[in-house]
Amino acid sequence: MNRAELFEQIQKKQSFLCVGLDADIKKIPEHLLNEEDPIFAFNKEIIDATQDLCVAYKPNTAFYESLGVQGWIALEKTITYIKENYPEQLVIADAKRGDIGNTSAMYARTFFEALDADAVTVAPYMGEDSVSPFLGYANKWVILLALTSNKGSADFQRIENKENAQPLFESVMRTAQTWANEDQLMFVVGATQGKAFEQIRAIAPEHFLLVPGVGAQGGSLQEVCKYGMTKQCGLLVNSSRGIIYKSNGEDFGAAARQAAKELQAEMAQELKKI
Numbered sequence: 001m002n003r004a005e006l007f008e009q010i011q012k013k014q015s016f017l018c019v020g021l022d023a024d025i026k027k028i029p030e031h032l033l034n035e036e037d038p039i040f041a042f043n044k045e046i047i048d049a050t051q052d053l054c055v056a057y058k059p060n061t062a063f064y065e066s067l068g069v070q071g072w073i074a075l076e077k078t079i080t081y082i083k084e085n086y087p088e089q090l091v092i093a094d095a096k097r098g099d100i101g102n103t104s105a106m107y108a109r110t111f112f113e114a115l116d117a118d119a120v121t122v123a124p125y126m127g128e129d130s131v132s133p134f135l136g137y138a139n140k141w142v143i144l145l146a147l148t149s150n151k152g153s154a155d156f157q158r159i160e161n162k163e164n165a166q167p168l169f170e171s172v173m174r175t176a177q178t179w180a181n182e183d184q185l186m187f188v189v190g191a192t193q194g195k196a197f198e199q200i201r202a203i204a205p206e207h208f209l210l211v212p213g214v215g216a217q218g219g220s221l222q223e224v225c226k227y228g229m230t231k232q233c234g235l236l237v238n239s240s241r242g243i244i245y246k247s248n249g250e251d252f253g254a255a256a257r258q259a260a261k262e263l264q265a266e267m268a269q270e271l272k273k274i
Helices: 003-013 030-034 038-050 061-065 069-085 101-114 128-136 151-155 168-176 196-203 221-228 252-271
Strands: 017-020 056-058 090-097 119-122 141-147 185-189 209-211 235-239
Touching (some): 003 252, 017 038, 017 090, 017 252, 030 038, 038 069, 038 252, 056 235, 090 101, 128 141, 141 168, 168 185, 168 196, 196 221
Parallel strands (some): 141 185
């Protein structure tokens, strides 16, 4: 999916919602444990209930890897289900990979060839040769960690280079833009960063930003939009727990839909300001 196609879906659905498929076997409704593949059964109902309200799904691979082979099978089935039934959706493998070049090439092959994900999150700490293998795929996205939503993000991401007074996350973003343009590269910026989105937009005015942290982590959608939205939206705002675990009963699909619908309605109002 390219940038124009993504924006077309945002306009059509009046939404820039990304639903995080963080399916935890210990949190899904108990009645699903009788299913042959409980995780896939959970994901399938969430997807069917929310597909017209969002433009992307983001399975966090850790939740699947924790279950070994069966978890990986559930991940494959989930991505295949989205691709076959809702091909307009952007599928983001939230894997946060990044290693020496030949290893990154294998990670890229895993997520872009074996799983056919549209995007993968990548940790840029090891530099260009750890990222470039992911950039060798047409119509695929690399989403680099920049300024994340977790409490410990300031431990390293805001450390300033004494020579140019740039915090590390800014150096990452500026350097990465010499590797790829806004048609292939996104950045992760946590919703909890608030007004920092103004600074982010000064560094990367046109790139799409994947924004976790709205809802359960306390980020404000209105603040994110005020400082981070562009003329082509430029935002994919993720919600995981706030949608998929809205209910742990048999109505979990309906409850997820209602939560997604509420967020989508807020997003539609923000899109009117473009």
